[in-house]
Amino acid sequence: MSDIPFPGAGEALPLAGPQEKTAGLLGWISSVDHKRIGIMYLLAALIYFGAGGIEALLMRIQLAEPVNSFLSPGVFDQIFTMHGTTMIFLVAMPVLTGLANYLVPLMIGASDVAFPRLNALSLWLLVFGGVLLYFSFIAGGAPAAGWFNYAPLSEKAYSTTKGVDYYSLGLLAAGIGSVVAAINLIVTILKYRAPGLSIKRLPLFIWMVLVTQILILLALPALNASLVMILIDRTLSAHFFLPFSGGSAVLWQHYFWAFGHPEVYIVILPAFGMISEVIPVFSRKPIYGYEYVAASTVAIGVLSFLVWAHHMFAVGLGHSIDSMFAISSLLIAVPTGVKIFNWIATMWHGSIRFTTSMLFATGFLVVFTVGGLSGVSLAVFPVDWQVTDTYYLVAHLHYVLFGGTIFGVFAGLYYWFPKMTGRMLDEKLGKWHFWTTLIGFNMTFFVMHILGLMGMTRRVYTYPNYPGWGTLNMISTIGAVIMGISSLIFIWNVMVSRRRGKLAGDNPWEAWSLEWATTSPPPVHNFDRIPPIRSRRPLWDLAHPENPDWKNEH
Amino acid sequence: MNTEAQNIEAQTFVESWDNNKLAMLLFLLSEGTFFAFLIIAYVYYHAVSNTGVEAAKVLDPLKTGIYTIFLLSSSFTVWIAEKSLRRGNQRAFRGWLLVTIILGAVFLFGQGSEYLHLYGQDVTISRNIFGTSFFTLTGFHGFHVLLGLISLAVLFVLALKGEFAEKHSSAVETVALYWHFVDWVWVVIFSVIYLWTVF
Numbered sequence: 001m002s003d004i005p006f007p008g009a010g011e012a013l014p015l016a017g018p019q020e021k022t023a024g025l026l027g028w029i030s031s032v033d034h035k036r037i038g039i040m041y042l043l044a045a046l047i048y049f050g051a052g053g054i055e056a057l058l059m060r061i062q063l064a065e066p067v068n069s070f071l072s073p074g075v076f077d078q079i080f081t082m083h084g085t086t087m088i089f090l091v092a093m094p095v096l097t098g099l100a101n102y103l104v105p106l107m108i109g110a111s112d113v114a115f116p117r118l119n120a121l122s123l124w125l126l127v128f129g130g131v132l133l134y135f136s137f138i139a140g141g142a143p144a145a146g147w148f149n150y151a152p153l154s155e156k157a158y159s160t161t162k163g164v165d166y167y168s169l170g171l172l173a174a175g176i177g178s179v180v181a182a183i184n185l186i187v188t189i190l191k192y193r194a195p196g197l198s199i200k201r202l203p204l205f206i207w208m209v210l211v212t213q214i215l216i217l218l219a220l221p222a223l224n225a226s227l228v229m230i231l232i233d234r235t236l237s238a239h240f241f242l243p244f245s246g247g248s249a250v251l252w253q254h255y256f257w258a259f260g261h262p263e264v265y266i267v268i269l270p271a272f273g274m275i276s277e278v279i280p281v282f283s284r285k286p287i288y289g290y291e292y293v294a295a296s297t298v299a300i301g302v303l304s305f306l307v308w309a310h311h312m313f314a315v316g317l318g319h320s321i322d323s324m325f326a327i328s329s330l331l332i333a334v335p336t337g338v339k340i341f342n343w344i345a346t347m348w349h350g351s352i353r354f355t356t357s358m359l360f361a362t363g364f365l366v367v368f369t370v371g372g373l374s375g376v377s378l379a380v381f382p383v384d385w386q387v388t389d390t391y392y393l394v395a396h397l398h399y400v401l402f403g404g405t406i407f408g409v410f411a412g413l414y415y416w417f418p419k420m421t422g423r424m425l426d427e428k429l430g431k432w433h434f435w436t437t438l439i440g441f442n443m444t445f446f447v448m449h450i451l452g453l454m455g456m457t458r459r460v461y462t463y464p465n466y467p468g469w470g471t472l473n474m475i476s477t478i479g480a481v482i483m484g485i486s487s488l489i490f491i492w493n494v495m496v497s498r499r500r501g502k503l504a505g506d507n508p509w510e511a512w513s514l515e516w517a518t519t520s521p522p523p524v525h526n527f528d529r530i531p532p533i534r535s536r537r538p539l540w541d542l543a544h545p546e547n548p549d550w551k552n553e554h
Numbered sequence: 555m556n557t558e559a560q561n562i563e564a565q566t567f568v569e570s571w572d573n574n575k576l577a578m579l580l581f582l583l584s585e586g587t588f589f590a591f592l593i594i595a596y597v598y599y600h601a602v603s604n605t606g607v608e609a610a611k612v613l614d615p616l617k618t619g620i621y622t623i624f625l626l627s628s629s630f631t632v633w634i635a636e637k638s639l640r641r642g643n644q645r646a647f648r649g650w651l652l653v654t655i656i657l658g659a660v661f662l663f664g665q666g667s668e669y670l671h672l673y674g675q676d677v678t679i680s681r682n683i684f685g686t687s688f689f690t691l692t693g694f695h696g697f698h699v700l701l702g703l704i705s706l707a708v709l710f711v712l713a714l715k716g717e718f719a720e721k722h723s724s725a726v727e728t729v730a731l732y733w734h735f736v737d738w739v740w741v742v743i744f745s746v747i748y749l750w751t752v753f
Contacts, residue, residue: 186580232686
């Protein structure tokens with residue numbers, strides 16, 4: 001019934017072929033096409049995910065039993081620092097930027113981002129920033145002051161290798177890349193939307209990407225300023241963070257967390273966005289309370305700048321300051337809760353299809369809520385004092401970052417992989433991937449709650465043989481190994497399905513947003529024609545001319 | 555129908571923004587935040603480590619104030635250059651662009667001579683926390699002025715080649731935006747560092 005002819009599966013659009021002129025490796029690395037850049041971001045994130053994952057396994061082997069000597073204390077410090085730094089800056093951020101890069105123009109009906117060449121610059125700054133960071137291993141030793149690089153430990157006198165210098169330079173490069181990408185994506189979303197796609201009709205993923213990029217724009221400068229200052233301290237013998245010569249170590253903490261807490265939302269909001277796309281499609285219902293999901297994202301974005309000192313409850317800033325930050329931190333639970341309930345309400349009475357993507361989205365709802373609840377407990381500062389720097393915190397942050405970001409990303413990857421490659425990821429392998437991830441994840445991190453409450457401190461290379469500690473740590477290590485296997489299943493699935501997977505066709509999930517209106521994979525210029533956009537679900541309107549959404553809108 | 559009309563209205567409002575200018579505005583928002591952190595650091599050490607005493611001793615607010623006038627007037631001249639271009643007066647456009655570059659260069663020269671003078675008195679970035687916070691903040695600003703001068707010089711060369719035949723140039727307006735930012739950040743920095751030694 002549609003007035004726009006969409007080609008079927010395997011049938012290329014007329015312009016798709018000849019424009020893809022630069023094939024091969026050179027074609028990829030010299031590309032300014034947002035789709036190729038997006039995929040390269042994803043590949044870079046996958047490689048760094050491998051590195052960060054190996055580091056995690058090394059730590060878990062060391063901690064498998066008490067008083068182990070698999071890693072020396074010095075190496076252990078380097079490994080946990082690199083694990084955290086890698087996973088935040090080289091995995092979580094690029095995987096989300098990559099998906100945003102690939103999807104934003106497609107979902108708003110544009111042919112590319114606003115500044116394609118700047119886009120390539122962002123990608124390569126990230127890649128080489130990561131290379132700089134990892135070069136530290138062969139340049140005398142990796143950074144070993146934790147991913148948040150606390151001063152004065154990170155100062156020259158206490159971190160004598162070049163590690164922290166490489167950390168600073170690598171993150172500066174990646175950070176500048178992130179700011180550039182943020183500018184690019186914001187201009188794209190504001191200026192390149194297809195006719196009819198007003199702000200109120202934007203897919204929620206785009207909403208959340210937009211808020212995230214604004215957070216990047218305002219939070220990354222705090223990190224960049226801190227990195228510049230520590231670099232000046234170390235290379236020009238300055239005094240910013242040296243307390244005994246007039247500097248201030250606490251200022252580093254303020255600055256780092258002024259970046260660090262918005263950063264938490266920078267790496268979770270796009271995952272929220274993906275969940276908001278996946279759950280409605282697989283529940284066969286429009287999102288429940290679109291306006292509330294969008295508005296709560298903005299609320300989270302604003303609040304994220306007002307909570308940083310909850311990372312510093314143990315510093316001793318005083319009761320009134322601690323109370324203020326405890327209240328603002330507790331407040332964030334409200335908009336987050338709004339989202340969780342909206343997603344559940346979307347599933348309610350839906351005809352749910354439990355594809356792998358939907359399984360990950362559902363798993364996300366459960367594990368992220370656990371992480372959210374432990375987060376609420378940590379916002380109450382007397383609790384925080386009790387468990388600060390124990391494994392309770394490690395459990396919490398992995399429940400939100402792995403259980404939140406990574407589960408969300410997997411839901412998104414299973415959902416959009418067909419669009420990117422034209423082929424479906426294998427559902428059977430996908431289900432193995434999901435269940436091994438879920439079991440491995442909970443085995444690894446749930447026991448850490450208990451270990452933390454028992455007083456096991458993080459960032460120490462070993463622990464004494466107290467009753468139960470060895471067993472719980474062994475459970476955690478076995479879980480980590482299962483997660484390692486689950487990642488291999490995923491990589492195997494990608495490699496096999498990319499070549500031999502089931503053909504996807506344009507719109508395998510019967511989804512409603514614009515990216516599904518073009519071929520899979522899309523041609524270089526993305527669209528030949530854009531369907532009319534008169535509601536939030538243009539493809540629903542196209543498929544159901546008898547009952548389009550815009551007729552029911554008031 | 556009403557919402558449809560509103561949508562179109564909202565769309566045209568955003569579309570009236572030039573891409574490059576919008577990107578520059580966003581960039582400056584980010585840059586402003588970056589400078590805010592360096593400025594807060596300076597203020598923090600002024601309060602906590604009493605760096606104001608040394609600032610009052612070694613800085614010369616009058617001399618830097620004169621150089622500041624050069625920088626601030628360059629914001630005015632770049633505005634006139636833009637206006638001249640819009641009126642189609644190429645000669646005036648080029649002339650005021652050149653004046654802007656000269657004014658900016660004089661400011662940078664002033665900063666260089668101040669640095670040399672301080673260095674002669676053994677005030678360096680590594681001597682104490684005043685030197686650290688002072689040179690980092692003013693140094694980053696100077697670096698931004700330099701980048702602005704390079705961009706203006708590129709515009710000037712292009713203008714000589716007659717690249718700006720149109721009355722609206724996104725490049726000129728974008729660089730001008732950056733230049734205003736650099737000037738107004740200096741107003742804050744000058745107040746915090748130099749005026750604070752006087753008042």
